[in-house]
Amino acid sequence: MIVDVIVIGGGASGLAAAISVKKRNKQVLLIERENELGGILNQCIHNGFGLEVFKEEYTGPEYAYKFIEEFNDLKIDYLLNTTVIKLVKNGDEFVVTISSTAQGLKEIKAKAVIISSGCYERTRGQIAMPGERPRGVITAGSAQRYLNINGYMVGKKAFILGSGDIGLIMARRMHLEGAEVLGVAEIMPYSNGLNRNIVQCLNDFDIPLYLSHTVTNVESDDSKRLKAITIQQVDERFNPISGTEKRFEVDTLLLSIGLIPDITLLDDLSVEVDQKTKSSKINQAYETSVPGLFICGNSLQVHDLVDNVSKESSRAGNCTADFLENKFKPRKKINIIPGKNILYVAPQYLDFGWDFTDLIISFRSSKKLEKAIAKVYQGDNLVYQKRRTFVVPAEMETISFPYQELNDSQDIRVELEEL
Amino acid sequence: MAKEFICIVCPRGCHVSVDDLGKITGNQCKRGETYVINEMTNPKRVLTTTVKTIFPEVPRASVKTKEAIPKGLIYQAMALINQVVIEKEMHIGEVIIPNILNTGVDVVLTKEIRRKEER
Numbered sequence A: 001m002i003v004d005v006i007v008i009g010g011g012a013s014g015l016a017a018a019i020s021v022k023k024r025n026k027q028v029l030l031i032e033r034e035n036e037l038g039g040i041l042n043q044c045i046h047n048g049f050g051l052e053v054f055k056e057e058y059t060g061p062e063y064a065y066k067f068i069e070e071f072n073d074l075k076i077d078y079l080l081n082t083t084v085i086k087l088v089k090n091g092d093e094f095v096v097t098i099s100s101t102a103q104g105l106k107e108i109k110a111k112a113v114i115i116s117s118g119c120y121e122r123t124r125g126q127i128a129m130p131g132e133r134p135r136g137v138i139t140a141g142s143a144q145r146y147l148n149i150n151g152y153m154v155g156k157k158a159f160i161l162g163s164g165d166i167g168l169i170m171a172r173r174m175h176l177e178g179a180e181v182l183g184v185a186e187i188m189p190y191s192n193g194l195n196r197n198i199v200q201c202l203n204d205f206d207i208p209l210y211l212s213h214t215v216t217n218v219e220s221d222d223s224k225r226l227k228a229i230t231i232q233q234v235d236e237r238f239n240p241i242s243g244t245e246k247r248f249e250v251d252t253l254l255l256s257i258g259l260i261p262d263i264t265l266l267d268d269l270s271v272e273v274d275q276k277t278k279s280s281k282i283n284q285a286y287e288t289s290v291p292g293l294f295i296c297g298n299s300l301q302v303h304d305l306v307d308n309v310s311k312e313s314s315r316a317g318n319c320t321a322d323f324l325e326n327k328f329k330p331r332k333k334i335n336i337i338p339g340k341n342i343l344y345v346a347p348q349y350l351d352f353g354w355d356f357t358d359l360i361i362s363f364r365s366s367k368k369l370e371k372a373i374a375k376v377y378q379g380d381n382l383v384y385q386k387r388r389t390f391v392v393p394a395e396m397e398t399i400s401f402p403y404q405e406l407n408d409s410q411d412i413r414v415e416l417e418e419l
Numbered sequence B: 001m002a003k004e005f006i007c008i009v010c011p012r013g014c015h016v017s018v019d020d021l022g023k024i025t026g027n028q029c030k031r032g033e034t035y036v037i038n039e040m041t042n043p044k045r046v047l048t049t050t051v052k053t054i055f056p057e058v059p060r061a062s063v064k065t066k067e068a069i070p071k072g073l074i075y076q077a078m079a080l081i082n083q084v085v086i087e088k089e090m091h092i093g094e095v096i097i098p099n100i101l102n103t104g105v106d107v108v109l110t111k112e113i114r115r116k117e118e119r
């Protein structure tokens, strides 16, 4: 037996992708390794989800439920407690190896695959943090999961390294559950989290934010439990400035130092990886360099708004259906290149074999710009521009424009011009 | 002196300023104006947290105040919510504590409480 589409991961992304494939009357099987659908949203019990899609503000589990209901109404097949451990392509067929305690190992074949496996958190090993390696240093997302899903609080006195949204949200959450949160240190001169989280998670509870600061020492007690940390201010080149040391006695250090797309499943396939997004490069149809292999959600690029995840993934699902209907004849492709003040762009290719009306490009800025114009050039030709205010690296931006005027002989460049 | 606010009504987080004459600028939509006026008179927040359940497969259930409640009542509300234990299967949106602290606002479930299905 061969199914039309296998969707890997049942978070916001996988749900939306599966729904849109099913609506095109294709057969879908979604595979999720946890014991419920919803992904990371299940542990994000705070509100702030869905304003763009539903014009109303939901908590993470409520937002997930909206999609789970539709998913169930469409009677889409899915497996829980099942992990995809291997993905290969044989000729035109994908072979997906799954593993579960109930069924053991099993292979399933598919004509197309959508990767929506989310992202993982950067850990201490991925940044050079000096000092001892005691218990009590954990990622903010793991702490969030323990607390909100299992009801287990990781510590009583905490400090947070990194001002990403998860860290900010956990600062408030632990504070409200009775822990003492002594502060948040951020190595950059600006916060990486959304403004609203600085206000309602830190300022509301007088939790100090130390910008341009990092942790420079970690001490443990005799039982190898975290005892204290030291933070220090850094200069423009991120070198610690001596004399600025502050020591905090804490039993927990939460790390909120970045998310990385989880593309471990792509290891056996020769996809082209973008060093900036740390994920596969794609064309405007969310297709990787392997035909029939699509990717979306946080496994494509780390999103700050779930609304964008849902919209993107439902487009990816539609493109997968197009692929199955042979609406795509590979033709010439051109590069989409990040220009001035742009950290990355996705898609990285525009393929003229896909029939589209609009080209949608997501990007992040490489620095904070109060006022800017997003400009798209083909060669010297300005093909699109739009004004933007308060552009920050922490917030993903999206532009969309008709691409009939574009030609297939020159690359496209996206820029942000400071005003 | 002009006062600066960051609107937290939606993730956009507009920088809104109010000058001495009470003129409000910087908000990208009407809700930003309402937010700033409330923030200057009676700041309110939606409280989200969890309650215990008796089901080992779902030990915690998430809840929220259906509307924002006065900021000053947040700690008292937490103390009340922490006493609740869910003992039966319940639906998303069901009321856990009606009219908490006489605010007129209910605390509701934000998750379906069901024993995990076998799949």
Ligand SMILES: Cc1cc2nc3c(=O)[nH]c(=O)nc-3n(C[C@H](O)[C@H](O)[C@H](O)COP(=O)(O)OP(=O)(O)OC[C@H]3O[C@@H](n4cnc5c(N)ncnc54)[C@H](O)[C@@H]3O)c2cc1C
Pocket (backbone or CB within 6 Å): A008, A009, A010, A011, A012, A013, A014, A031, A032, A033, A034, A038, A039, A040, A041, A044, A047, A048, A049, A050, A082, A083, A084, A085, A116, A117, A118, A119, A141, A144, A165, A166, A169, A262, A265, A296, A297, A298, A299, A302, A303, A304, A305, A306, A307, A309, B011
């Ligand atoms: C802490 C936090 C706070 C956030 N706050 C907000 C907010 O306030 N507002 C907002 O709009 N957005 C917010 N976001 C962003 C948004 O919620 C996420 O970007 C979005 O939910 C991600 O969806 P996803 O499906 O891409 O990933 P996930 O939800 O992570 O889903 C991936 C799924 O794939 C499964 N999986 C992975 N690998 C395999 C495998 N090999 N086999 C089987 N299954 C697998 C995982 O178990 C998981 O369920 C927040 C994100 C985080 C992390």
Ligand code: SF4
Pocket (backbone or CB within 6 Å): B007, B008, B009, B010, B011, B012, B013, B014, B026, B027, B028, B029, B030, B031, B032, B033, B035
């Ligand atoms: S002013 Fe409007 S757009 Fe701006 S943050 Fe507030 S609610 Fe959002």
